[in-house]
Amino acid sequence: MAGSMRTIRMQIEYDGTDYSGWQRQPGEVLTVQGEIERVLRRITQEPVGIDGAGRTDRGVHARGQVASFTTGSPMPTSRLMHSANSLLPPTIRITSMRQAPESFHARFSATSREYRYFLVERPSAIDSRFAGCCHGKPDLFAMNRLATLLTGTHDFAAFSKESSDQHGTLCTVSEARWYRSGRFCVLGIEANRFLRSMVRFLVAGMIEAGMGRLEEEEFARMLESGCRPSDLKPADAAGLFLWKVRY
Template identity: 55%
Template sequence: MIIEYDGTDFAGWQRQDGAVSTVQGEIEAVLRRILQEAVSITGAGRTDKGVHAMGQAASFMTGSSMEAGRLCHSLNSLLPSSIRIMSLIDVDGDFHARYSALSRQYRYMLRQRESAIFRRFSGYDRASHDLDQLNSRASVLLGRHDFKAFSKSGSDTRTTCCTVSEAQWFREKEFLVFQISANRFLRSMVRYLVSATLRFSGEEISYALVSRQPIKGLLPADPAGLFLWEIGYASAG
């Protein structure tokens, strides 16, 4: 399934203990109601509290013979309006939303004026930024690096190395947009990289990558501006 959601009122993607509302938890609860069986879904990425998605991907297994189109319609009829299943298809049994993914793409939307409407879906920075300078800093991120300095602790106990294939800033109407693609991401990594390219030099970013030591004073960007944009697969079926 491909999922679009407004993450403002959710405690992130991943199911959690307690009464907190998560995107995964909401979808699983509705699937159980429809299919009358316990269903566990796996997402391609785990977005943080307040982060949105235009193209989150998730997979699950079920013993039900319900046709995919009918199931998709039933899900959207019962899910909160802040979560929409954009498509739902049958896939081969060895397909896995997380492990079959070849790439993830995120976008960060940054506005430079106050807004009552866009505050739910963008970060805010009134400072003036030179696009060439931003892209010069972002180019440092390309390739395989250890991003430990740009992630929250506990992100991954196995490895903190990621391969970035795209990192660029561009203007889209009134927004400055940061787009980044990689084979994998660490917890809050994109939000730290947004702040780093806005506020620190390419040399400081390069040193942090090599030393694995956080840049002093670096804070993650507002989650409201971040979107999980697209998941790349060789084949979904």
């Protein structure tokens, strides 16, 4: 029989290429949350629902997703984690699991989330699974001037898809900068919260400016006005990683 309930906190990495995002969906839709819940239910023999810190979209990856759940199972977390990893597909891996205070909630206890976007200059058979491509050499200085505009509290309505559970469009960005890492251009961005597809729309706008196709003033106007041109599509999901969640 199940004992007293415990709150468990786990860190997860996944290759999101083949999944319809993090969040469980009805029917036979393959999601990261759905796969982990399926495995935990099988191990604990109880209904398990997990909460993730970030609801990544279809095709987006994670190096440091955090999730929590409650269980009556007395199984040690080390054994539970080992059992789960042996049953999960190789594209999902629980990297740590431990008991947390009863009040801990992966989503609501988080103070900030950090995303990273990886960009390559030319198409690659190898890198295309984990990077977007800008088809040319971007002006990283121009892109960083725009990244500087993002810090502080702003209305990011122009850079998001509407979502039914979105509580307003204000977000506070604590850091945003582009840098080179080997063959990649990388955007690191941290904020208290992110709107749906927000990072990918921001990246798309900054790439357009970096490639000389969008005036920097136009990007700034989008941020101020809350309106974006209809031809601006979000950057490729393959380049985006939920990198770290802070508490």
